[in-house]
Amino acid sequence: MSEQPILRVQSVSKRFGGVHALENVSVDLFPGEVLALAGDNGAGKSTLIKVISGVHRPDEGKISYDGAEVTFENPQKAREQGIETIYQDLALADNLDVGANVFLGREPMKRVLGLPVLDRKKMRTEAAEALRVLDIRINRFDLPLRSMSGGQRQAVAIGRAIHWNAKVLIMDEPTAALGVPEQRKVIALIKSLKQSGVGVIFISHNLVDIFAVSDRIVVLRRGQKVGEAATQATNSDEIVRWMVGG
Amino acid sequence: MSEPPTANRKLQTADTKPPSAHPIDELVSERTTWATSVRSTVASMRAWIFLFFLLVGFEIWAQLAYHTTFLFNPFNASSIAVFTVGPLLLALGQTFVVISGGIDLSVGFTMGLAAVVFSKILNLSMGVLPDPLALVVALVVALLASAVPGLINGLLIAILRVPPFIGTLGMYGVARGIAYLMAGGTTIPISNPVVSFIGNQSLTLLSIGDFRVSIPILVLVTIVLTVAMVFMLSQSRFGRHVYAIGGNRQASLRAGINVTRNTIALYILSALSAGIGGILYTARFTAGAPQAGETLLLDSIAAVVIGGASLFGGSGTITGTVIGALIIAVIQYGLVFVNVEPFWQFVAVGVVIIISVLVDQTQKQLSGARTDE
Structure with a gap:
């Protein structure tokens, strides 16, 4: 893995009214790395990627991209800098x-x-x-x-x-709407993407996919980062335990 | 030209991978067989084929019933062409609107409004200004007046998010009322030699002995406009964005397309094309009438739909619309020619609309288009 992270999220918090959607979350992403973001519904995964991709601005904390602190006014600005988000609906005509x-x-x-x-x-x-x-x-x-x-x-x-x-590619549930053979193909695609030095943030509910493709796993629960591990050093039991808080 | 941005990020491993590593290779072949392409070709030719059989049908009918020719009569050809002008002009702008996923119900009375404004201004200014200048002033004012309903439609739909059907239905009433009010409830005759020349004369393009090819000026003007519209829809960024907005509005927004501005432009374009229709109507009948386009609204939508555009947005072509408008004109004129009671025209056009939508749906299912997800 290379030296400098391409993306650093440092102590980011985001509140909607009284709800703490994100609390003091820090995540690093390196070039050529696939980072899986796991967590139950409402854990803050979507909020985190929306903060990164410029949809929301963090209330506290900062985001650095390519070594410099950034604030994106809107997703368009983030995209121009090389942070692309592929939502589940793919946004294709x-x-x-x-x-x-x-x-x-x-x-x-x-x-x-x-x-x-x-x-x-x-x-x-x-x-x-x-x-x-x-x-x-x-x-x-x-x-x-x-x-x-x-x-x-x-x-x-x-x-x-x-x-x-794109230097950072955020993929929201890229395999969710696909059949099993196609899921495998998307996994293969992410692997080849990684080879070209793109940093990938991969959101999934599917632990099999997460273990098949990621280098590192970050688990969120109720807006907080409750666990982080290299994929090789952990197992699905541990991840599930972090997800449900047992 | 700069290098494509991907040039320097080739994969190191790309050349060494075994063929099986192509992630989604085998899926391609089953979905793009020759049968699919034959079907899609037939689908795109559908309107042409229908027009062909329609012409042949009327020819046989005319031969059997009256021992005369329908097809090889220059007068018929020229009449059908003139017949096509009105609905086609409304349908040109309508095509853009329908492809974007909208509909413009106000075009008929926008056309009437333009006809009334054009006649009024022409009559007013002819006493004051020299004739050619008066004509220019009337043209400009009529076009501006017709752009107003389009602008309002666009603002309602793009910014206030009023459904196109409702917004333009409202404008249908407003334009209708204003046109009648301005005209004092009647038609406004004009007497400008240039205008009536444009409306009723033909240009002879070719003349060899007895053989002459001449085209009504109205038809020539319409052809020029049609070519411009074909170019705009198929070759410009604007045209491409119209398809994108109709295909997936959300995706267009995320891709940085200015959906609001494009939508407003669409409805202005539709209104302008109706306005030109109103001006040409005035030229043809040497009078402006508020009800100039009243019966043409349905014909314009029919032409667009028969021409293969989907009312759900995302597909359609100007060429298709031209064929659609020709089909309607041939049905209407042909039924008169073979002496069928004129009210059957409405029935025939209605049936053709329904059939063409049914055929379109069936074809979409057959050609393996995704209906799920």
């Missing part, structure tokens, strides 16, 4: 093809007879390249995502994040 989705909102243009037109070829070839880097093969780039499988769509969402130079 299912009626458009792969290239259009990778370049959604940032479409390249070219000039034909002096008129600006969409550069479809560039979108297609660069999208193909982004997916190839991730070791994903999709042979029809002209079809809408609607006609693709859940795993492929997940791959497109990840490919898009990587193409725009």
